Amino acid sequence: MKFDATIIGGGLAGLICGIKLGEAGLRCAIVSRGQSALHFSSGSLDLLSHLADGTPISDIETGLCELASRSPEHPYAQLGTAAVLNYADETEALLARAGLTLQGHWRYAHSRLTPLGLWRTAWLSQQDAPCAPLTGKRIRVVGIAGFLDFEPLMVAEGLKQQNIDADTAELALPVLDVLRQNPSEFRSVNIARMLDDPRYTQQLLQELTALASGYDALLLPAVVGLEQPGLPAQLQQALPCALHFIPTLPPSVPGMRMYNALARYFRKCGGIIMDGDAVTSVTHDTSGLHQVWTRNHGDIPLKARHVVLASGSFFSNGLVAERQRVREAIFDLDLHDYAAGGDWSHPDFFHSQPWQSIGVKTNAQLQPARHGEVVAGLYAIGTVLGGFDPISQGCGGGVCAITALHAAQQIITTGSRL
Ligand SMILES: Cc1cc2nc3c(=O)[nH]c(=O)nc-3n(C[C@H](O)[C@H](O)[C@H](O)COP(=O)(O)OP(=O)(O)OC[C@H]3O[C@@H](n4cnc5c(N)ncnc54)[C@H](O)[C@@H]3O)c2cc1C
Incomplete structure (x- = not known):
C-alpha cells in the first residue's frame, strides 16, 4: 500500500x-x-x-x-x-x-462556561455551548435524575457568585431507566445514543418545556447530538427560551x-x-x-x-x-x-x-x-x-x-x- x-x-x-x-x-x-x-x-x-x-x-x-x-x-x-x-x-x-x-x-476570544460554573477563554466553541455574557438573564441549570457526571448545583453556585440569577431543576426521563440500572452504563455517550433516537424527542421536549417557563436559558449536560448533530438546534427551535449544553465528565459528547x-x-x-x-x-x-x-x-x-x-x-x-x-x-x-x-x-x-x-x-x-x-x-x-x-x-x-x-x-x- x-x-x-x-x-x-x-x-x-x-x-x-x-x-x-x-x-x-x-x-x-x-x-x-x-x-x-x-x-x-x-x-x-x-x-x-x-x-x-x-x-x-x-x-x-x-x-x-x-x-x-x-x-x-x-x-x-x-x-x-x-x-x-x-x-x-x-x-x-x-x-x-x-x-x-x-x-x-x-480576533475575538470569548468565554465559555465550564462544568464548574467558571469561565474559560476559548477560540472556537460549538454553537450550543454557553458563552458569556449571561449577566441579567434568568438561568436554570438542569440535571438528569441519577446522572453523576454533571453537577447542576456546582454550575448554579458558580453563576450565583457572579451575581447571575441561577437555580437548578431535574429531568426525570423514565426512558433512561434501562441505563440507570447499571451506574457504569449511565454515562453521557450512552444517554446521547438513547436521546438521539427520534422516538424519545417528544418526551424530552415535553419535560424541557415544563421547566422553561419564566427563564431566559436552560443549561443542560451535553447528552444529545452525538448521532444526530442537528438535534440540539431542533430542540432549541421548539423551546420558548435559549438552550445550551455544558460538557460533562468524559467521555465528552461535544468532543x-x-x-x-x-x-x-x-x-x-x-x-x-x-x-x-x-x-x-x-x-x-x-x-x-x-x-x-x-x-x-x-x-x-x-x-x-x-x-x-x-x-x-x-x-x-x-x-x-x-x-x-x-x-x-x-x-x-x-x-x-x-x-x-x-x-x-x-x-x-x-x-x-x-x-x-x-x-x-x-x-x-x-x-x-x-x-x-x-x-x-x-x-x-x-x-x-x-x-x-x-x-x-x-x-x-x-x-x-x-x-x-x-x-x-x-x-x-x-x-x-x-
Ligand atoms: C483530557 C484532555 C482534554 C483536553 N481538552 C482540551 C480542550 O477542551 N480544548 C483545547 O483546545 N485543548 C484541549 N486539550 C489539549 C489537547 O491535547 C489538544 O486540544 C488536542 O486534542 C490534542 O490532539 P493531538 O492530535 O495532538 O493528540 P491526541 O488527541 O492525543 O491524539 C493522538 C493520537 O495518536 C494515537 N497514537 C499514539 N501513538 C500511536 C502509535 N504508535 N500508532 C498509532 N497511533 C498512535 C493515539 O491513540 C491518539 O489517537 C485537552 C487535552 C486532554 C489530554
Whole structure:
C-alpha cells in the first residue's frame, strides 16, 4: 500500500493535517491506535489565552508578538505571527467545510462556561455551548435524575457568585431507566445514543418545556447530538427560551461530535483511517520511501513519501516517561527537555507544570531531528511537540490545528506524489 503521506495518530492534529492533504488531492492514510484527547475534551478549541508567566492575553496579535520574544521555543514563535493568524483563518474555514458550526473567531476570544460554573477563554466553541455574557438573564441549570457526571448545583453556585440569577431543576426521563440500572452504563455517550433516537424527542421536549417557563436559558449536560448533530438546534427551535449544553465528565459528547465530523470529512476527501492499529517502527526502503510498520499489518509495511507524527503527548503515549528521561515513543526524536537537571513537576498543582512543555523539538518547517540530524520526510505536529504548556497557556487546540496545516503545507509545496 503506497501513500503520499502516512499520519501516525488520528486526533485533532492528525485529522486536520489529513484533511488539508486530502483536499489537495494527496493520497493519505491515518494509523490511529485508540481514542484521542478529543474524546475527553470540551469540544471547544483554545488558541492562546496566557503567556508562559501567566500574563493573560487580550489582543491575540500583540500576544503572539510577546510570545515570540519571551518563548522562542513555542511552536507559534517558530512559525511567526503572520503565519499563525493565516492558519487560524484557514482552520476556521476547514472546520466549517467539515460541517462543524462553531462560534468564535481568532480576533475575538470569548468565554465559555465550564462544568464548574467558571469561565474559560476559548477560540472556537460549538454553537450550543454557553458563552458569556449571561449577566441579567434568568438561568436554570438542569440535571438528569441519577446522572453523576454533571453537577447542576456546582454550575448554579458558580453563576450565583457572579451575581447571575441561577437555580437548578431535574429531568426525570423514565426512558433512561434501562441505563440507570447499571451506574457504569449511565454515562453521557450512552444517554446521547438513547436521546438521539427520534422516538424519545417528544418526551424530552415535553419535560424541557415544563421547566422553561419564566427563564431566559436552560443549561443542560451535553447528552444529545452525538448521532444526530442537528438535534440540539431542533430542540432549541421548539423551546420558548435559549438552550445550551455544558460538557460533562468524559467521555465528552461535544468532543466526540467534533471527532466524528472531522473523521467523516477526511474520508470524504479520499483519506483512509486504520483505527485500532498502532505504528511500531518506521524504516526506509532502497528508493528512499518510508516503510511504516504497524501491529495489524505485520510484515507488510505502508509505504509513504512523507510521514507525519501526530501521536500526542503523554496522554496518548506519543511521549513516554521513563525513570531517568522522557522518550518520544516511535523514533526516539530529540526533545525540548525542560526537566533536564530540574524537577518534572511544580509542587503547586495549579502552577504551570514543567513536564507539560516536554516534547519533540523541530525546525521552522516542523521537521524533527534524531541525535541532531533532521529526519528527511518526517514532520511532527500537535501535542507531541514541546515548547508550550497547553493547559496554562490555553493553546492546545490551536497548536494542533496550526502546526497540522503548516506541516501539510510543507508537504504540498514539495509537490511530490507517488
Ligand atoms: C483530557 C484532555 C482534554 C483536553 N481538552 C482540551 C480542550 O477542551 N480544548 C483545547 O483546545 N485543548 C484541549 N486539550 C489539549 C489537547 O491535547 C489538544 O486540544 C488536542 O486534542 C490534542 O490532539 P493531538 O492530535 O495532538 O493528540 P491526541 O488527541 O492525543 O491524539 C493522538 C493520537 O495518536 C494515537 N497514537 C499514539 N501513538 C500511536 C502509535 N504508535 N500508532 C498509532 N497511533 C498512535 C493515539 O491513540 C491518539 O489517537 C485537552 C487535552 C486532554 C489530554
